[in-house]
Amino acid sequence: MAAAPTEQDWQQLNSAIIDQQVIPGYQQLAQSSAQLAADTEQLCLQPDAQQLQVTQASYRQAMQDWQSIKHINFGPVTLLMRNFSLQYWPDKRNSGASHLRDALADSSVEFDAEFFSRMPISVKGFPALERLLFNDTVPNSLSDMSVECRLAQGIAAYIQQTAVDIHSEWPSMRERMLTAGENNYFDLHADAATLLMKSLAESPEALRDNKILAPLGNHYDRARWQRSESWRSDQSITNLRTNLAALHTLYSGTAPISVKALLLKSDEPALAETLEQQFIAVKEQLNSIDEVEQNNLSEMQYQQLLDVADGLKQLQTDLNTAMYLLNIQLGFNSRDGD
Numbered sequence: 001m002a003a004a005p006t007e008q009d010w011q012q013l014n015s016a017i018i019d020q021q022v023i024p025g026y027q028q029l030a031q032s033s034a035q036l037a038a039d040t041e042q043l044c045l046q047p048d049a050q051q052l053q054v055t056q057a058s059y060r061q062a063m064q065d066w067q068s069i070k071h072i073n074f075g076p077v078t079l080l081m082r083n084f085s086l087q088y089w090p091d092k093r094n095s096g097a098s099h100l101r102d103a104l105a106d107s108s109v110e111f112d113a114e115f116f117s118r119m120p121i122s123v124k125g126f127p128a129l130e131r132l133l134f135n136d137t138v139p140n141s142l143s144d145m146s147v148e149c150r151l152a153q154g155i156a157a158y159i160q161q162t163a164v165d166i167h168s169e170w171p172s173m174r175e176r177m178l179t180a181g182e183n184n185y186f187d188l189h190a191d192a193a194t195l196l197m198k199s200l201a202e203s204p205e206a207l208r209d210n211k212i213l214a215p216l217g218n219h220y221d222r223a224r225w226q227r228s229e230s231w232r233s234d235q236s237i238t239n240l241r242t243n244l245a246a247l248h249t250l251y252s253g254t255a256p257i258s259v260k261a262l263l264l265k266s267d268e269p270a271l272a273e274t275l276e277q278q279f280i281a282v283k284e285q286l287n288s289i290d291e292v293e294q295n296n297l298s299e300m301q302y303q304q305l306l307d308v309a310d311g312l313k314q315l316q317t318d319l320n321t322a323m324y325l326l327n328i329q330l331g332f333n334s335r336d337g338d
Contacts, residue, residue: 004327005262010189011178013262016254017196018174021246025069026167032062033160040129040156047143052133059133060235062159063126067242071203071250074195076169082162086125089229090210096122100131100151107147111154113161126230129155134232190328197328200250200259204316207243211236212309220302225295234293240308241286248279251319259322268325275318282311 005013039055066086070077077083088096099122109115116124132142132152142149177195180186215227215236228236252260252275263272289304323330 004266007189009262010193012257014177014189014193014196016257017250018177020254021249022072023170026163026170029065029069030163030167032065033163036062037156037160040152043142044145044149044153052138056133059129060233063230063235064242066126067239068246071199071246073199075173076166081121082166085121086159086162087127088122088125089127090214091122091127096127099123100128103151104147111151115154116158124155124158130230130232194328197323198330200247201319201323201330203247204312204319207240208309208312211240212305216302216305220299223297223302225292225297231295234291237286237289237291244283244286248283251279252276262326263322266325271318271322275322278311278315278318282308282315285311
């Protein structure tokens with residue numbers, strides 16, 4: 001009978017994931033958000049079509065870097081609700097629109113750190129900036145240091161600082177996770193690994209429910225693509241591709257040890273390979289779907305996305321089975337109620 005993963009296995013896996021995905025992911029987000037902040041500032045000085053395209057491209061890059069790490073739903077990113085501040089979504093009551101209007105009402109306001117400390121989370125992150133950078137009024141609204149322009153600068157700077165802070169705090173989190181049993185945070189390395197495994201096992205359900213089923217509704221005629229993530233910047237499908245690629249890396253892309261390797265060591269080769277092929281299949285499904293532009297969701301795209309939803313459901317089921325076999329107790333689903 002194969003042995004269950006040892007404490008040394010879990011410590012080694014934790015180290016591999018943190019050093020190869022988590023810390024580099026936040027570092028990349030800090031770098032791309034710095035570029036976004038610089039380009040947003042330049043846009044206000046040079047509000048022409050060319051600079052707008054440059055800034056929009058920087059926004060898309062920073063958003064993709066966030067999408068590649070947002071499945072890590074614990075640690076410094078949750079301090080002070082930074083995860084929601086970076087991206088308050090889904091915004092089921094559309095509060096972001098009204099809060100943004102309120103923020104723009106007074107042109108004398110300074111959009112500095114003190115301002116953002118008292119603002120609702122819906123004004124602070126990527127969705128609010130997307131509303132400012134991707135609409136029919138730009139670049140005209142982002143000229144002569146207008147209130148819209150200064151708010152866009154403030155949000156971009158807030159995103160950058162938040163990303164820098166998260167990245168700077170992860171070495172301490174790493175130390176806690178890799179010294180389990182020697183601190184007051186984790187008794188076992190398996191306890192620390194559980195946080196990472198929850199990030200892997202819970203994410204397919206969140207992607208399926210929030211990013212696919214919610215905008216699709218229960219019939220093509222009832223689909224509302226405006227409910228999708230990042231529809232203004234035309235990257236809803238791209239986000240999903242990035243999410244799946246990140247989860248696939250978390251499953252089998254770390255070395256010298258991975259979740260897949262632990263399943264093989266635990267004498268579960270069939271499940272290990274099934275999960276690998278499911279990741280590949282869902283990624284291929286997403287790669288075959290064109291990005292939805294201007295909310296014109298076709299019937300073919302609708303059905304393709306339903307197929308992806310089915311693939312994610314099976315992926316989640318099998319990941320939960322894998323966690324059980326690896327003796328990981330997931331417990332409360334931290335994404336319930338999203």
